[in-house]
Amino acid sequence: MSTCRVCAGPVEEFFDFGRQPLSDAFLPPERTEDEFFYRLAVGICQTCTMVQLMEEVPRERMFHEDYPYISRGSAVMRSHFETLARRFLAGELHRPDPFIVEIGCNDGTMLGTVADAGVRHLGVEPSGGVAAMAAQRGVRVRTDFFEASVAADILANDGPADVIYAANTLCHIPYIDSILKGVRELLAPDGVFVFEDPYFADIVERASFDQIYDEHFFLFAGGSVQAMAARHGLELVDVERLAVHGGEVRYTLARPGTRTPSPAVADLLAAERREGLTEPATLRRFGTRVERIRQRLTEVLDDCHARGQRVVGYGATAKSATVLNFCGIGPDRIDFICDTTPAKQGRLTPGSHIPVRGPEAFASPYPPYALLFAWNHADEIMAKETAFRAAGGQWLRYVPEVHLA
Ligand code: SAM
Ligand code: TMP
Numbered sequence: 449m450s451t452c453r454v455c456a457g458p459v460e461e462f463f464d465f466g467r468q469p470l471s472d473a474f475l476p477p478e479r480t481e482d483e484f485f486y487r488l489a490v491g492i493c494q495t496c497t498m499v500q501l502m503e504e505v506p507r508e509r510m511f512h513e514d515y516p517y518i519s520r521g522s523a524v525m526r527s528h529f530e531t532l533a534r535r536f537l538a539g540e541l542h543r544p545d546p547f548i549v550e551i552g553c554n555d556g557t558m559l560g561t562v563a564d565a566g567v568r569h570l571g572v573e574p575s576g577g578v579a580a581m582a583a584q585r586g587v588r589v590r591t592d593f594f595e596a597s598v599a600a601d602i603l604a605n606d607g608p609a610d611v612i613y614a615a616n617t618l619c620h621i622p623y624i625d626s627i628l629k630g631v632r633e634l635l636a637p638d639g640v641f642v643f644e645d646p647y648f649a650d651i652v653e654r655a656s657f658d659q660i661y662d663e664h665f666f667l668f669a670g671g672s673v674q675a676m677a678a679r680h681g682l683e684l685v686d687v688e689r690l691a692v693h694g695g696e697v698r699y700t701l702a703r704p705g706t707r708t709p710s711p712a713v714a715d716l717l718a719a720e721r722r723e724g725l726t727e728p729a730t731l732r733r734f735g736t737r738v739e740r741i742r743q744r745l746t747e748v749l750d751d752c753h754a755r756g757q758r759v760v761g762y763g764a765t766a767k768s769a770t771v772l773n774f775c776g777i778g779p780d781r782i783d784f785i786c787d788t789t790p791a792k793q794g795r796l797t798p799g800s801h802i803p804v805r806g807p808e809a810f811a812s813p814y815p816p817y818a819l820l821f822a823w824n825h826a827d828e829i830m831a832k833e834t835a836f837r838a839a840g841g842q843w844l845r846y847v848p849e850v851h852l853a
């Protein structure tokens with residue numbers, strides 16, 4: 449048991465992935481001996497149903513100068529953020545000289561559009577390397593962890609925010625009390641707090657257990673977010689299912705009574721209840737599927753190895769750390785993983801020590817099998833790698849089950 453980071457209720461563990469490294473700690477080849485490990489296990493609060501990790505990793509170990517993830521790595525995500533920025537600009541800015549704040553602005557992909565429109569904004573981003581990229585892009589950025597004291601400081605300097613936004617960031621933050629306290633203070637009276645993160649119901653439906661890793665401290669659902677918002681004097685007024693990143697929900701919170709809740713909120717909550725999303729039997733079934741995927745994936749890789757068939761990985765995602773370390777897959781099964789992110793190339797994957805190479809390595813020559821770790825970007829990747837299949841290659845996938853495509 450651990451204590452819920454939202455309501456202090458008891459958290460009951462439902463799956464243990466064992467000893468895991470930091471998911472984004474790609475290692476220089478000469479520095480493999482001083483890796484940090486922790487126990488990755490996931491549980492559910494018996495009081496508020498928030499799904500969360502049983503252990504937390506200190507934030508400075510994950511988010512620092514060398515944090516490698518960049519938002520601009522996917523064309524689909526670039527367009528996703530531009531569309532949303534335009535929606536904020538057109539629909540949410542009702543006061544003169546409005547102000548937009550982004551928590552975890554990363555390389556400035558979303559706020560770049562806001563900056564180009566000449567609208568007042570601030571990105572709060574603790575990871576120095578990506579924050580510098582945002583500044584380079586013309587985004588005003590504060591290199592800091594967002595929390596209540598930082599929110600108070602922003603309010604004093606810039607005044608209230610019409611929109612506070614966080615993508616794939618809120619679920620990374622165990623000290624969520626401080627975040628929501630800060631958001632509530634910083635938000636203009638009729639402002640909105642919008643955030644989007646992987647949806648627990650999609651994770652359960654697809655058995656996409658690789659969404660569970662150090663940075664994904666919370667796995668949100670409509671029910672748990674509604675309860676969390678209420679504790680902090682905010683109301684869940686809208687939800688939107690998103691296809692990106694393997695299935696997410698975009699939640700909109702506002703001060704109670706300032707917005708009419710959309711029917712989509714009640715629909716999502718009803719669906720979660722109908723499907724028994726937080727029931728023990730559902731969580732047990734999830735665990736059984738995860739074990740089956742581990743078994744099948746290691747069998748297929750062992751078989752390729754026995755037949756002398758090369759397997760290359762595609763996308764050195766943070767998600768892949770859970771798969772590789774949980775399944776015990778190393779460089780004897782996967783030659784290398786190709787990835788477009790400069791800060792990952794030339795390094796080794798955390799824990800499993802598989803080399804990461806640039807995307808050009810994929811075709812020279814094509815392997816017979818490619819294990820698709822960046823399955824959430826499948827459409828984009830398939831569209832640009834058509835020559836791989838034309839050359840006889842096959843994609844090995846493990847979501848929602850192990851299969852060749
Ligand atoms: N929003 C971007 C996107 O969706 O592509 C980046 C998401 S990235 C997975 C998570 C980001 O959250 C990292 O850039 C990290 O440095 C940042 N982060 C972590 N804790 C934070 C905090 N307390 N305040 C602001 N940003 C934080
Ligand atoms: P993500 O699943 O956390 O967004 O990470 C995706 C990883 O996959 C990231 O390291 C970039 C990489 N990637 C490629 O190598 N090629 C691609 O075409 C795309 C879309 C992503």
Ligand code: ZN
Nearest residue numbers: 452455493496
């Ligand atoms: Zn709780």
